[in-house]
Amino acid sequence: MVQTIYVVTSGRDSAEIYKNTNTMSFEIFVRKFTRSCGASDELLDRLYGVQTASAMPVTFAGSEPNNESKSLGERTHDFHGIQLLPGAHLPEVTAIFKDFFEEKLRMRYFSQGKPYITSTGQGWVSLKLLKFVSDYFVDAGQRVYFGKLLGEINPNLISTFLELEDRSWQILYEIPAPFARKAHQARDGIIDAIQKWFDTAPGDRPDGSWWMSTMEAEMKSLAFSSREMATTVVPIYIGYDKSPLIYITLYVCPHI
Numbered sequence: 001m002v003q004t005i006y007v008v009t010s011g012r013d014s015a016e017i018y019k020n021t022n023t024m025s026f027e028i029f030v031r032k033f034t035r036s037c038g039a040s041d042e043l044l045d046r047l048y049g050v051q052t053a054s055a056m057p058v059t060f061a062g063s064e065p066n067n068e069s070k071s072l073g074e075r076t077h078d079f080h081g082i083q084l085l086p087g088a089h090l091p092e093v094t095a096i097f098k099d100f101f102e103e104k105l106r107m108r109y110f111s112q113g114k115p116y117i118t119s120t121g122q123g124w125v126s127l128k129l130l131k132f133v134s135d136y137f138v139d140a141g142q143r144v145y146f147g148k149l150l151g152e153i154n155p156n157l158i159s160t161f162l163e164l165e166d167r168s169w170q171i172l173y174e175i176p177a178p179f180a181r182k183a184h185q186a187r188d189g190i191i192d193a194i195q196k197w198f199d200t201a202p203g204d205r206p207d208g209s210w211w212m213s214t215m216e217a218e219m220k221s222l223a224f225s226s227r228e229m230a231t232t233v234v235p236i237y238i239g240y241d242k243s244p245l246i247y248i249t250l251y252v253c254p255h256i
Contacts, residue, residue, distance in 0.1 A: 034047070036173075097144065116131035134165075146205070146208055148207060149200060150193060153193050160190060161238070171187055187234070191234050194237065
């Protein structure tokens with residue numbers, strides 16, 4: 001099959017294309033990415049199928065009614081806008097980040113068994129900056145979306161993600177498991193932990209984000225199993241943990 005690839009070199013044009021959802025679609029890439037994260041074609045069809053009136057997902061408190069009969073896959077982007085753009089739900093995200101870094105950037109935490117941090121004496125430490133920045137931002141992002149419980153379910157989950165990050169191209173190109181065993185094991189380990197999070201009663205994980213609570217309500221209305229819910233949101237876990245912010249911080253820190 002022949003494909004035509006267009007490269008947009010202007011930042012202004014990129015912004016206009018991103019906003020032009022009537023003629024341009026990001027769905028093909030998102031579907032492929034979600035499939036590479038473990039979703040079956042049947043799950044993708046349910047996720048991106050247009051909802052009928054009888055199967056319309058519920059409207060969670062604070063979200064907008066689904067008047068356009070959008071699929072849940074399309075509404076996922078809308079929910080992120082509600083969570084992350086200025087409004088009622090953004091302060092909870094900024095507060096979690098602020099509290100996390102105010103607590104974790106104190107010297108007493110730098111001696112708690114992190115393999116990339118070594119003491120040099122007299123209260124000073126030496127650290128591997130990329131691993132340090134990656135660890136802290138992945139942990140902070142995990143707290144924002146899932147609260148503290150996910151890290152308690154699997155205390156090694158951040159290391160598992162960093163293992164996956166080094167081999168993420170094998171997942172994106174859908175390299176079969178026998179030839180990309182470590183990448184598939186890491187991806188499946190993340191899905192396993194998130195499934196256990198969904199299997200936990202909501203009352204026992206009250207600090208999850210509005211976005212995650214909304215997605216859970218919507219997915220349950222479509223009769224998703226906990227495994228399917230975990231598979232659906234794992235691209236978000238991988239996506240935010242691969243944020244350019246990590247590399248921006250890596251560049252800025254040595255210049256402070």
